Amino acid sequence: METRTIHTLLIEDNPDDALLIQKYLTGAGGRVRYNVTHVVRLAHGLKILQSVLFDVVLLDLGLPDGGEGLHTFEKVHAHSPHLPIIVLTGHDDDEFAIESVQKGAQDYLVKGQVTGAMLGRSIQHAIERKKLITQLENSATEIEKLRRILPICANCKKIRDDKGYWTQVEIYISAHSQTAFSHGICPECAVKMYPTIYKKDDQT
Secondary structure (H helix, E strand, O other): OOOEEEEEEEEOOOHHHHHHHHHHHHOOOOOEEEEEEEEOOHHHHHHHHOOOOOOEEEEEOOOOOOOOOOHHHHHHHHHOOOOOEEEEEOOOOHHHHHHHHHOOOOEEEEHHHOOHHHHHHHHHHHHHHHHHHHHHHHHHHHHHHHOOOOOEOOOOOOEEOOOOOEEOHHHHHHHOOOOOOOOOOOHHHHHHHOOOOOOHHHOO
16 A cells, blocks of 8 residues: 655644644554644745745644734745645634635634544645646636637748747647647548549548
8 A cells, every 4th residue: 555645834833733733644644644844933934835845734824923814824825826725723713714715725724623534634635626726727728828819821830839939730739738639631631642542532
């Protein structure tokens, strides 16, 4: 059975809460192992995110240097928009929870109500949801690029890309989408290229 390691950044200034969360994750067991890095200040968390790759961030909203409301989350999200962020708070506030998710948080957990199993599920689901969101955003970007009016040569049918270079249509589309091409010869071209073998009456 292969074990998966999830690199987790925990930004939490309360030592008791931090210890409990790390205990939950250390004892998770199963096919998932959590490698937890703990810092107590937002500034330290942002600094470490510049040099270390993480799979998920567990973020306390009550940090001394984080500001009020969702300001802490907004800073981390703006710094690392690719990372799934799970908000941790001591307040059970539905409106606050909805607002945090609307702004990009993957989950909102109330510390006093969190169990080990709940935290593990939240982390794994957050990672998968973030992957799906990223894939959808990339697909939307690819579609938008292909919906533009593109300069195309009237003779050879090459497309001029954003840098001004002329390239084959299939190369351009492959570079801006997940489309792959296979090549064949249509009936009309077969007649033109091999007139002795194909006749117009043979086209299908």
